[in-house]
Amino acid sequence: xxxxxxxxxxxxxxxxxxxxxxxxxxxxxxxxxxxxxxxxxxxxxxxxxxxxxxxxxxxxxxxxxxxxxxxxxxxxxxxxxxxxxxxxxxxxxxxxxxxxxxxxxxxxxxxxxxxxxxxxxxxxxxxxxxxxxxxxxxxxxxxxxxxxxxxxxxxxxxxxxxxxxxxxxxxxxxxxxxxxxxxxxxxxxxxxxxxxxxxxxxxxxxxxxxxxxxxxxxxxxxxxxxxxxxxxxxxxxxxxxxxxxxxxxxxxxxxxxxxxxx
Numbered sequence: 001x002x003x004x005x006x007x008x009x010x011x012x013x014x015x016x017x018x019x020x021x022x023x024x025x026x027x028x029x030x031x032x033x034x035x036x037x038x039x040x041x042x043x044x045x046x047x048x049x050x051x052x053x054x055x056x057x058x059x060x061x062x063x064x065x066x067x068x069x070x071x072x073x074x075x076x077x078x079x080x081x082x083x084x085x086x087x088x089x090x091x092x093x094x095x096x097x098x099x100x101x102x103x104x105x106x107x108x109x110x111x112x113x114x115x116x117x118x119x120x121x122x123x124x125x126x127x128x129x130x131x132x133x134x135x136x137x138x139x140x141x142x143x144x145x146x147x148x149x150x151x152x153x154x155x156x157x158x159x160x161x162x163x164x165x166x167x168x169x170x171x172x173x174x175x176x177x178x179x180x181x182x183x184x185x186x187x188x189x190x191x192x193x194x195x196x197x198x199x200x201x202x203x204x205x206x207x208x209x210x211x212x213x214x215x216x217x218x219x220x221x222x223x224x225x226x227x228x229x230x231x232x233x234x235x236x237x238x239x240x241x242x243x244x245x246x247x248x249x250x251x252x253x254x255x256x257x258x259x260x261x262x
Contacts, residue, residue: 039122039147039149039151041114041118041120042122042151043151045114045116046098046099046114046115049076049079050098052072052075052076052079053071053072053073053076053086053100054069054071054072055069055070055072055075056068056070057069057070071086071174071177071179073085073174073176073177076100079100079115079116080100080115080116080117082103082104082110083100083102083115084102084103084127084134084135084175084176085100085101085135085173085174085176086099086100086172086173087099087101087125087142087171087172087173087174087237088171088172088174089155089168089171089172090169090171091167091168092167092168096168097144097152097153097155097156097237099125099144099152100115100125101124101125101126101127101135101142102115102124102125102126102127103126103127103128103129103134104126104129106129107126107129107143110123110124110125110126111123111143111145121145122147122151122152123144123145125142125143125144125152125153126143127140127141128140128141128142128143128197128199130199131199134175135173135175135235136175136233137199137233138199138201138206138232138233138234139198139201139206139209139234139235139236140199140234140235140236141196141197141199141235141236141238142235142236142237143238143239144237144238145239145240146239146240146241146242146250152239153237153238153239154239155168156187156237156250156251156252157241159184159252160187160188160218165184165219165221169183169184170182170183170184170254170257171183171184171235172260173235173254173256179259179261180256180257180258180260181256181257181258181259181260182235182254182255182257183222183223183254183255183257184221184253184254185213185214185221185222185223185227185253185255186214186216186217186221186252186253187216187221187250187253188216188218188250188251189216189241189248189249189251190216190238190249190250190251191247191248191249192247192248193247195209195212196213196236196251196253197236197238206232207225207228207229207230209234210225210234213253227255232255233256234253234254234256235253235255236251236254237251237252237253238250239251
């Protein structure tokens with residue numbers, strides 16, 4: 001009678017490990033595909049929005065003027081009634097901030113929804129719902145994700161580099177029907193419970209808020225406290241640092257320079 005062979009323990013262990021690694025590899029592949037699909041969906045949606053709200057400008061003969069556009073706020077509101085404006089960062093087109101801004105009834109919905117209401121991890125840039133004056137507040141706080149593909153507010157931390165600042169020193173900011181130029185004047189890591197998130201200055205001095213923002217700078221942005229007064233309009237752009245820094249954010253502060261023609 002032929003003797004029964006004992007199972008090779010090493011072969012069994014190797015087989016189990018191969019199965020586990022294969023499962024991890026497949027899971028990671030599916031996860032990556034899902035993430036990339038989400039990125040692509042968000043990119044297409046926001047490109048579509050930009051095409052609808054920035055209409056090519058034409059001259060007296062009806063011919064399109066190259067690189068000249070007319071802002072159409074009503075087209076944006078037609079996409080989503082929560083829409084309050086638009087941010088368009090100056091500088092190179094690749095990975096720049098170029099998105100609509102909404103203000104909802106809380107600070108959670110637009111973390112995971114595109115402007116058209118579709119669920120997506122990219123979310124939508126949104127104003128803190130508690131700010132009654134919206135984008136015209138003394139300090140309008142706008143939140144956005146720090147995406148791995150540098151979409152949304154993924155490029156904000158690049159302001160730590162002076163070369164990046166010199167290439168992207170300002171933003172076209174559209175608030176309702178109006179068009180303004182805002183300049184970057186400060187940047188840096190901030191606490192989620194710190195001065196950067198002050199929106200009610202009843203019991204907090206506004207110029208002290210500005211002074212604290214300026215003190216964070218690691219290079220000269222061209223601004224001093226003397227360039228501000230109590231009528232200055234600030235926009236604070238806020239994004240996450242990473243998942244292990246839940247109490248910290250990266251903030252870029254903008255100040256209104258002047259109103260422009262649409």
